[in-house]
Amino acid sequence: MLIPIIKKTQAGIVQVLQSVPLLVSLDERVLYHFAEYAQEASEKKGATLFAPDSVNDRFFVMCSGWVKLFRETLGGDEAVVDIMTAPYCFGEIGLASTEGMPYGAAVIEDATFITIPRFLLVEEVRRNSVFGLAVLQDLTRQKISRDMEIEHRTVQTAPQRIGCFLLKLCGDRDAGAVTLHLPYDKTVIASRLGMQPETFSRALSRLRDEVGLTIKGASVDVSDIKKLMSYTCSACSSSFPCEDH
Amino acid sequence: MLIPIIKKTQAGIVQVLQSVPLLVSLDERVLYHFAEYAQEASEKKGATLFAPDSVNDRFFVMCSGWVKLFRETLGGDEAVVDIMTAPYCFGEIGLASTEGMPYGAAVIEDATFITIPRFLLVEEVRRNSVFGLAVLQDLTRQKISRDMEIEHRTVQTAPQRIGCFLLKLCGDRDAGAVTLHLPYDKTVIASRLGMQPETFSRALSRLRDEVGLTIKGASVDVSDIKKLMSYTCSACSSSFPCEDH
DNA sequence: CGAGGCCTTGACCCAGCTCAAATAAGGTGG
């Protein structure tokens, strides 16, 4: 099945760009300038956008679907560094170096996005220090988020890490109960959380018994968010609950 | 014993600032401006510079000694996020937010440093986008370094992580043999590498048997650096050997 | 010389990994 590529107007592209937190501070005039060079793309699950360590001179803005950023070990194992969806973007790591990207990108659920040549961003950073500061803030957030991740991986058990993941999917943490839909394969979630698929499966079952989830395929019923939170975050240092993304 | 505080001249301070990679691009005139607001400090092993999550409005430039950046878990355990020495600096993470620092800082070997009010840096970033780009590069490097760290912690065994640490202490990797001096307590190294002191001790012994080290207290003789490298980096994805810092 | 901090060793345990195999779940062509 072909995905219909809806050709966006310039205004449409600008609208997408405006939705991205990183770009929100930019003047509309600048975004129209970007839009002139922008390209739309649509890729199916499994497609590779660029390989790890490859040189890539484009900046990606997600419109829909899901993309994973990953690295490969010599053993052929793959570690998922991050997972992206709208309204976020990636490739900004390349802003500061001309070297290859430290990770690869691949589509894990049919996705559409807009790409922009990186030099436009670099120019803008040079020209407009407020934007530079925005990028700085973004990177800072990412770095802190990584620190948290390291901490979580040593302090939390597998079921707790899954709980943490589920909590991020719950929009409203004050609701008593929610039904969630896992947005991509469990194998990918497992890798994102730094565990084997088998461990993920078993840990999810444990979590189900522990805090009362109902699981049917990719849909997860959380009967008591508070309970999930206290189970999950009891080991964290971050002021409960840990905000992220 | 009191550490004599050698009062530096303005020129002396500027000289220190110039040695810091992050600041190297700055004009001498700007550094003299910083120097007017700079303060020197000297602290003994064990001193806390600031607590995790505290608000801190200073930027630290190391002159000598060692400082650890750390977080604490609810259980009272402590995770060492990073360890700093000259000619590096820390606190730049606060450039992008007015919130508390995501970590605390404590001296692990008697240290001296220069502190600068953070607002001076922020002003300079606003004024001078080239400097902004330099900070951006620094943060990018830090973030990639964190990604690598996550990878290392899942892919490498404890002895391999220690090997990696030792390799960073070897200046010249082409030399056949070197004698290293561990620069701070083994307990701190263990925490930095994400393992318990007991595990560190055992893993170091394993590494000794495996690649032929001679260990006497804090001094480590590496008889064959190549052997250490191949043992240590065999599990890494990064192009061997992994550069860092 | 004694106290306290640092480091090592021993014994034991368990979370998560590996290997292997059985089941589901989707998608495809007929």
Place this chain on the structure above:
DNA sequence: CCACCTTATTTGAGCTGGGTCAAGGCCTCG
């Protein structure tokens, strides 16, 4: 709509790296 193939997911069994608890050993400094 069904049979079939591929890809995801679950389950079982067994192993092990690293954590935990507890007990010395060692070195430094007052």
